[in-house]
Amino acid sequence: xxxxxxxxxxxxxxxxxxxxxxxxxxxxxxxxxxxxxxxxxxxxxxxxxxxxxxxxxxxxxxxxxxxxxxxxxxxxxxxxxxxxxxxxxxxxxxxxxxxxxxxxxxxxxxxxxxxxxxxxxxxxxxxxxxxxxxxxxxxxxxxxxxxxxxxxxxxxxxxxxxxxxxxxxxxxxxxxxxxxxxxxxxxxxxxxxxxxxxxxxxxxxxxxxxxxxxxxxxxxxxxxxxxxxxxxxxxxxxxxxxxxxxxxxxxxx
Amino acid sequence: xxxxxxxxxxxxxxxxxxxxxxxxxxxxxxxxxxxxxxxxxxxxxxxxxxxxxxxxxxxxxxxxxxxxxxxxxxxxxxxxxxxxxxxxxxxxxxxxxxxxxxxxxxxxxxxxxxxxxxxxxxxxxxxxxxxxxxxxxxxxxxxxxxxxxxxxxxxxxxxxxxxxxxxxxxxxxxxxxxxxxxxxxxxxxxxxxxxxxxxxxxxxxxxxxxxxxxxxxxxxxxxxxxxxxxxxxxxxxxxxxxxxxxxxxxxxx
DNA sequence: ATGGGTGTTGCACGTTTCGCAACAGCCCAG
DNA sequence: CTGGGCTGTTGCGAAACGTGCAACACCCAT
Numbered sequence: 001x002x003x004x005x006x007x008x009x010x011x012x013x014x015x016x017x018x019x020x021x022x023x024x025x026x027x028x029x030x031x032x033x034x035x036x037x038x039x040x041x042x043x044x045x046x047x048x049x050x051x052x053x054x055x056x057x058x059x060x061x062x063x064x065x066x067x068x069x070x071x072x073x074x075x076x077x078x079x080x081x082x083x084x085x086x087x088x089x090x091x092x093x094x095x096x097x098x099x100x101x102x103x104x105x106x107x108x109x110x111x112x113x114x115x116x117x118x119x120x121x122x123x124x125x126x127x128x129x130x131x132x133x134x135x136x137x138x139x140x141x142x143x144x145x146x147x148x149x150x151x152x153x154x155x156x157x158x159x160x161x162x163x164x165x166x167x168x169x170x171x172x173x174x175x176x177x178x179x180x181x182x183x184x185x186x187x188x189x190x191x192x193x194x195x196x197x198x199x200x201x202x203x204x205x206x207x208x209x210x211x212x213x214x215x216x217x218x219x220x221x222x223x224x225x226x227x228x229x230x231x232x233x234x235x236x237x238x239x240x241x242x243x244x245x246x247x248x249x250x251x252x253x
Numbered sequence: 254x255x256x257x258x259x260x261x262x263x264x265x266x267x268x269x270x271x272x273x274x275x276x277x278x279x280x281x282x283x284x285x286x287x288x289x290x291x292x293x294x295x296x297x298x299x300x301x302x303x304x305x306x307x308x309x310x311x312x313x314x315x316x317x318x319x320x321x322x323x324x325x326x327x328x329x330x331x332x333x334x335x336x337x338x339x340x341x342x343x344x345x346x347x348x349x350x351x352x353x354x355x356x357x358x359x360x361x362x363x364x365x366x367x368x369x370x371x372x373x374x375x376x377x378x379x380x381x382x383x384x385x386x387x388x389x390x391x392x393x394x395x396x397x398x399x400x401x402x403x404x405x406x407x408x409x410x411x412x413x414x415x416x417x418x419x420x421x422x423x424x425x426x427x428x429x430x431x432x433x434x435x436x437x438x439x440x441x442x443x444x445x446x447x448x449x450x451x452x453x454x455x456x457x458x459x460x461x462x463x464x465x466x467x468x469x470x471x472x473x474x475x476x477x478x479x480x481x482x483x484x485x486x487x488x489x490x491x492x493x494x495x496x497x498x499x500x501x502x503x504x505x506x
Numbered sequence: 507a508t509g510g511g512t513g514t515t516g517c518a519c520g521t522t523t524c525g526c527a528a529c530a531g532c533c534c535a536g
Numbered sequence: 537c538t539g540g541g542c543t544g545t546t547g548c549g550a551a552a553c554g555t556g557c558a559a560c561a562c563c564c565a566t
Contacts, residue, residue: 059323064377067320070312
């Protein structure tokens, strides 16, 4: 690791606490004033640090711009994909990844049993929003007002006898999902298909995506599928960790 | 200025464009792979850079945390926020707060129409500096020499037919804004969006921030939006007063 | 197996950075 | 006006630090 860079970067969290002048920075870094000056100058040239009118230093505008740009380029799908593949290899079942957008829930990735098929279209198919396990997870995380408003606007088609029947039942189900942190769809969409799903959360704890494992009755019973829940949740948590930058990746120290 | 730090910091905007692997980083920096590796490691230790499971690097969570922390420490923002909210309640439109820093103008707060939810999403994004009403106000306050120098350096993208076309037009517009003490953007950035803005001044009279109200054509015409000007200016003046310590906090009756 | 593609490590050279000390402004007090 | 204290700034030599090289380790395809 580079000492100079290390010192320079140590300035950033220090300034995040509030503005500081050259002397304070030098003291807290444990270096000579002239050294601190040069480091600050370099940070300044890159816009990470800004000098306000009283000559004290602040964190600069470029930092916001960088964070902003990085946010937009964060591709959940890209991060999640290898995890989906691994989950598929471990279970043999179909794995889905879905996001919530504009009152719809869309699949954005899918790995099918044995042969990994990547869906390249960014805009996937809308899912059955009232019954799909992933939809429940994504909607359960909305503020209550939005949840209610949305629930009222939806249609509740009876795909099967176990489909969610109306807004009241749906809201009750969302409440349950919200509390337990996972969701299922047991024959609610197609009679013979069961799903178990877990949420992917961003750094702020909000649900940004949901992942599910689906299998037909003829292959595994609902009970057997439920035994996969811990694995599904762990995988979702791994993705969450990676997505929010909490590095769960092994470092070959 | 420090060469090592300079190189290390150059990695950040590079990664903001999207994830990259070691070789790509080294190439674009023009250094040996081993050098890039050590720089990345240092950045990694500080959490500014994160290594995803495919071993590629991307910007890390700490960057977001820093940006957010820095933003929350901006005192103008804290003081202005309740005023923005009130203005939003009174007008129903989107309200922005922006500051000027290092030849960029960026939004530091935003209250969206009617929804009490505070969106961090677009905050931090640099604004279209040649057309945005807030940008004109902030730049119009610069000393003439700086204004000229800046105007020459800028690009003048034609977002719409009403966008500022070149440096001459821009300087003329700034002169006007400077005299009248407020600014507009009538379809200069997006055809159907109009803005009206007013400056926030510090104790010394210099413009420290600018506030705008934006609304699409389909909701209110430009003329109707302009009738809000007195209210916008009064609000900006209130913020100015509070920021410069002249006025005790006014009750929001 | 074998080759090209990655990422990683140890090392010797020399460029870069460090701390020092002296300088330059600024503000306040005498 | 003058002087002292405070902050930020600059030139310089010494040496520490970072650099590029080359060799290695590893993974995946062919």
